[in-house]
């Protein structure tokens with residue numbers, strides 16, 4: 001069984017190394033020649049992981065034709081690139097493949113969940129099924145083989161198990177699930193909460209505030225996810241509260257880092273003008289804002305993050321406005 005990992009960034013590299021560790025036939029496809037040579041010649045991906053040595057057997061290429069005969073295609077590119085890369089892969093595939101999505105976000109124009117994007121972009125004769133492999137997992141820790149648990153979620157239970165078997169080992173434990181809606185919505189919206197958590201830290205707020213954010217943020221994720229048919233129980237698992245905790249509390253999280261900078265500077269301008277990293281929560285905040293308004297879903301934290309990112313609202317004002325808002329809601333006469 002051959003697996004092609006599309007994307008030689010941090011998560012693609014860490015997941016491909018896991019497959020290599022497992023003795024699987026795996027190739028990484030990437031667009032950055034320096035990254036590819038670094039993996040093949042130095043057994044490193046210095047841009048993301050500094051001096052960390054990768055499994056020396058891991059191979060990478062800039063030739064998309066390497067994907068032609070893959071049985072499993074892992075999509076490890078930002079959500080904005082999912083549709084174009086899936087169409088490129090579809091054009092050259094020789095047989096049906098299991099598409100594994102690991103990105104956390106939505107289609108930038110249609111707002112679709114990424115499993116739907118894949119289903120709508122691959123011709124039926126090239127698509128066995130779609131599996132989302134998501135959960136609390138910073139690439140920086142998986143690449144050094146820290147103990148990690150994530151979910152393989154699919155409408156096709158058999159292929160979720162196939163992905164579970166491919167990736168599972170002594171440091172990566174994979175659970176399977178079928179609630180695609182709840183899992184993907186949780187994993188996407190937690191990025192907005194991680195930006196919020198970073199902002200609060202940057203503003204100087206500490207543990208009490210972060211606990212409040214995580215708890216109330218989870219409620220928003222549940223409200224949004226169940227509105228679209230996700231199961232409440234899913235949000236108590238790895239793709240919900242698990243992923244929310246890891247990104248809201250970890251300095252590895254680029255969403256948290258983005259928020260931290262915005263909070264420290266009490267302004268968003270500098271971040272928006274200079275950021276070059278993958279910060280999925282920025283676009284997700286805009287999509288959640290629009291959809292929540294259309295559908296009448298109460299998302300106060302997401303709304304304040306939208307106001308900061310897109311309407312120039314001062315971050316410190318958002319934090320205090322949220323507190324007053326909650327008081328008014330709980331005690332209307334106060």
Ligand SMILES: NC(=O)C1=CN([C@@H]2O[C@H](COP(=O)(O)OP(=O)(O)OC[C@H]3O[C@@H](n4cnc5c(N)ncnc54)[C@H](OP(=O)(O)O)[C@@H]3O)[C@@H](O)[C@H]2O)C=CC1
Pocket residue numbers: 006007008009010011012029030031032048076077078079081084085102103104105137138139140277278280
């Ligand atoms: N990093 C992590 O710990 C985790 C990330 N994720 C999710 O995985 C997704 C990918 O993130 P991550 O790996 O961190 O991002 P990175 O920014 O680390 O890497 C993204 C990679 O995708 C490449 N890329 C972009 N567009 C294309 C394209 N059209 N074809 C091929 N390659 C492309 C980039 O190349 P270039 O730099 O040349 O543009 C880069 O190598 C995100 O949705 C993220 O939320 C999920 C769990 C953990």
Ligand SMILES: O=C(CO)COP(=O)(O)O
Pocket residue numbers: 104135136137138139191194243246247252253254255256278279280
């Ligand atoms: O999703 C992640 C960990 O589960 C990675 O988070 P960041 O994209 O914020 O780095």
